[in-house]
Amino acid sequence: MRKKLQGLVGGTAFAVVGALGLNAANAEALVAGVEASFPPWAYVEDGEYKGIAIDAMRAIAEDQDMEVEFKDLPWPSLIPALAKGRIDLLVTGLNITEERNEVLDFSIPWWENDDEVLVAEDSDLNVVTALCCGATVGAQGGATQYQWLEDNLEANEDVDVTLRSYEDYVTAIEDMGTGRLDAVVTSTDTAEDFIAKDRPVKIVGTIQQNQPQALAVQKGDPNEILGKLNAGIMNIYESGQWTEIVKEYSPQSTIRSIPTTMPDYVDAYEEPIPGYSD
Amino acid sequence: MIVEIIISQMPYLLHGLWVALQLLACLLALGLVLGLSLALLEVYGHWTLRWLGILFERIFRGIPAIVLLLLFYYGVTDFVEIGSFMAAVLALGLRSAAYQSQIFRGCILSVPPGQMQAARAMGMSKMKAVRDIVLPQALRLSIGPWTNEFSSEMKATSLAYVIGVVELTRQAKYIISSTQGNILIVFAVVAALYFIFNRLGNWGLYKLEKKLAVPGFEQRGDA
Numbered sequence: 001m002r003k004k005l006q007g008l009v010g011g012t013a014f015a016v017v018g019a020l021g022l023n024a025a026n027a028e029a030l031v032a033g034v035e036a037s038f039p040p041w042a043y044v045e046d047g048e049y050k051g052i053a054i055d056a057m058r059a060i061a062e063d064q065d066m067e068v069e070f071k072d073l074p075w076p077s078l079i080p081a082l083a084k085g086r087i088d089l090l091v092t093g094l095n096i097t098e099e100r101n102e103v104l105d106f107s108i109p110w111w112e113n114d115d116e117v118l119v120a121e122d123s124d125l126n127v128v129t130a131l132c133c134g135a136t137v138g139a140q141g142g143a144t145q146y147q148w149l150e151d152n153l154e155a156n157e158d159v160d161v162t163l164r165s166y167e168d169y170v171t172a173i174e175d176m177g178t179g180r181l182d183a184v185v186t187s188t189d190t191a192e193d194f195i196a197k198d199r200p201v202k203i204v205g206t207i208q209q210n211q212p213q214a215l216a217v218q219k220g221d222p223n224e225i226l227g228k229l230n231a232g233i234m235n236i237y238e239s240g241q242w243t244e245i246v247k248e249y250s251p252q253s254t255i256r257s258i259p260t261t262m263p264d265y266v267d268a269y270e271e272p273i274p275g276y277s278d
Numbered sequence: 279m280i281v282e283i284i285i286s287q288m289p290y291l292l293h294g295l296w297v298a299l300q301l302l303a304c305l306l307a308l309g310l311v312l313g314l315s316l317a318l319l320e321v322y323g324h325w326t327l328r329w330l331g332i333l334f335e336r337i338f339r340g341i342p343a344i345v346l347l348l349l350f351y352y353g354v355t356d357f358v359e360i361g362s363f364m365a366a367v368l369a370l371g372l373r374s375a376a377y378q379s380q381i382f383r384g385c386i387l388s389v390p391p392g393q394m395q396a397a398r399a400m401g402m403s404k405m406k407a408v409r410d411i412v413l414p415q416a417l418r419l420s421i422g423p424w425t426n427e428f429s430s431e432m433k434a435t436s437l438a439y440v441i442g443v444v445e446l447t448r449q450a451k452y453i454i455s456s457t458q459g460n461i462l463i464v465f466a467v468v469a470a471l472y473f474i475f476n477r478l479g480n481w482g483l484y485k486l487e488k489k490l491a492v493p494g495f496e497q498r499g500d501a
Contacts, residue, residue: 037455044452047290071362073442081442084352170454174461197458 029067030225032057033087036072037168040193040249041093044072055245056110057091057215060232066225074167076142079103082216088223090216093189095144098265105221105268107229108259108276109212110237115145116191117205118184120176127205130183132159138172138181141165144211145185173199187211189250196252212261226268230275233258280463287453294449295471298435301366301445306431308371313378320379321386322408331379338376343434346373351441362442370438374431381423385416421487425480432476446471 034042034054042051049070061068070091073081081087083103095113096106119125131137131153139146146165153159164181166172172184173194185207186194194201215233217226236242237258246253259276262269272278319331338346350369351362360368389412397407439448450468454461 037451039455039458043456044290045456046286047293050456071442072444072448074440077440077442080352084356086351086355168451168455170458170461174459194458199458 029069030088030223031071031086032068032089032091033073033078033081034070034091035075035078035168036070037170038075038092038190040189042091050249052246052249053091053093053215055248056233056236056242059236059241059245060229063235064228064232066228066232075140076167079142082218085218085222088217089225089229093187093213094216095187096212096214096263096266097144097147098263100216101266102219104216104219105226106266107215107217107226107268108233108273109214109262110233110242110258110260111213112256112260113187113189113211113213114209115148115185115207115211116188116203117207118173118176118186118191118194118201119182119204120179121200121202123182123202125182125204130204131161131185134160134162135182136162136164136180138164138166138175138184139186140169140172141167144209145187148207148209149185169194173201176201189253192250192252210261212263221268221274227274227278230273232275234276280460283453283457283460284463284467290449290452291446291467291471294444294446295475297443298432298438298445299475301363301370301435301438301443302432304367305371305374305435306428308367309374309378309427309431312372312375314382316375316379317382317386318408320383322404335376335379338373339380341373343370343373344437344440346370347437347441362438365441366435366438366443370431370434373434374427377427377430378424381420381427382416384423385420386412388419389415418487418490418492421483421490425483428479428483429476432479433472436472 034049036042036044036049038051040051041053042049044050049072054070057068057070060066068089071087073087078087078090078092079100082090090104093111093113094100094106096109100106117127117130119130123130125135129135137149137153139149142165146163149161149163153161154163164172164175166175169184169186169190172181172186175181176184177200183204184201188206191201191203195203215229217223217229233242236245242258243255246255316331316335319327320335323331341349346369347366351365354360354368355365393411393415394407397411398404402410435445436447438445439451446468450464453464
């Protein structure tokens with residue numbers, strides 16, 4: 001019995017050591033946090049990270065001679081993980097907002113988005129009825145769309161909507177398919193991706209937000225990567241690589257000139273902007 | 279079409295399962311060593327040690343696994359540099375230690391006190407009596423309840439994705455999001471994988487219990 005138990009304990013100890021060895025990460029490389037369930041920006045297909053943000057980050061890293069490895073975390077964990085320094089930068093379709101500006105520093109914005117109102121393909125709802133009069137509307141918790149719905153519709157007593165928050169948009173769309181939601185509000189590229197992949201949804205209206213998106217680093221940029229990111233973004237934009245990457249994942253998108261709208265509340269946009277205007 | 283997706287994605291699901299099984303092995307090993315030590319402390323230790331053991335066990339049994347994971351990933355990592363996987367091993371392993379300590383404590387206490395008295399009367403030291411008389415009986419008894427702990431920890435590994443461990447559940451989410459749908463079928467496959475490995479583990483543990491059973495020595499009825 002004792003021998004057998006010893007064998008058992010020894011075997012598990014071996015497994016522990018083996019597993020620890022597997023997890024030894026490259027200490028030199030910067031860790032880029034992504035939410036790999038957010039196509040077309042970042043997702044995993046056949047075991048590989050893919051998406052606009054992923055490929056663009058790889059191109060920037062090559063251009064600026066940086067070493068970057070990706071780390072996948074669920075969306076609600078990403079910003080806290082960056083604020084805590086568990087990751088060094090955030091690479092996804094990240095909207096610039098005032099609240100986020102308080103806890104992180106943005107690169108120059110490389111994208112601009114509007115929000116789309118999605119309903120089921122066979123639904124009779126229109127852009128007005130989908131967002132009022134007892135409708136139940138879903139969005140990703142912690143996302144700018146959710147915030148907008150909360151501030152502009154739910155807080156308004158004259159508009160009768162119920163909000164539901166989801167960990168990701170796939171579940172929200174699935175819930176709309178089962179009839180638990182009347183509408184889902186998501187960004188333009190996510191909405192177009194759903195339609196391109198033949199999900200039974202349609203766009204009934206657009207909420208124009210001109211919402212800029214950017215990469216982000218820890219507040220105060222302790223690792224001094226913001227300058228490299230900004231310079232890298234401009235280089236891949238000017239070389240045409242950016243257009244190629246965007247067109248590969250999202251052929252229907254219009255490329256906007258970089259930098260897009262730069263809100264004046266963002267600390268990192270005070271002159272001189274490292275890597276861009278210095 | 280969906281069958282093709284499942285077949286082509288199977289290697290990634292199996293890789294996720296492999297990560298889950300590694301996490302399971304590590305956390306159960308940590309829980310076993312610590313849980314058994316705690317149980318011995320709680321039964322035989324000085325009252326201060328016993329009290330500390332009980333405090334540890336109450337704390338870790340009283341906090342949801344997902345909260346422990348977040349606490350370890352965001353809290354403990356302020357002081358010590360550890361990755362997602364290690365944080366998950368610690369959070370779930372310490373919690374498992376608390377549960378396992380109760381399994382072992384119960385089994386040690388269910389060995390009739392006469393066994394200990396007889397061993398001592400024969401001149402064995404307390405340490406030797408625990409090691410050679412009480413534990414061999416108690417550990418055999420504990421295999422049954424331990425299979426339950428095995429199953430529940432196997433299922434708990436599916437929570438580790440919240441701190442960035444890419445295990446089976448997260449791999450499933452990758453497939454769902456890269457195809458923007460197919461939630462039901464993908465999770466049905468994942469459920470089957472968890473179920474199969476749970477049954478396999480339990481089957482192995484029951485085999486072990488049978489194999490280690492001492493013929494003619496049964497506790498039933500006379501305890």
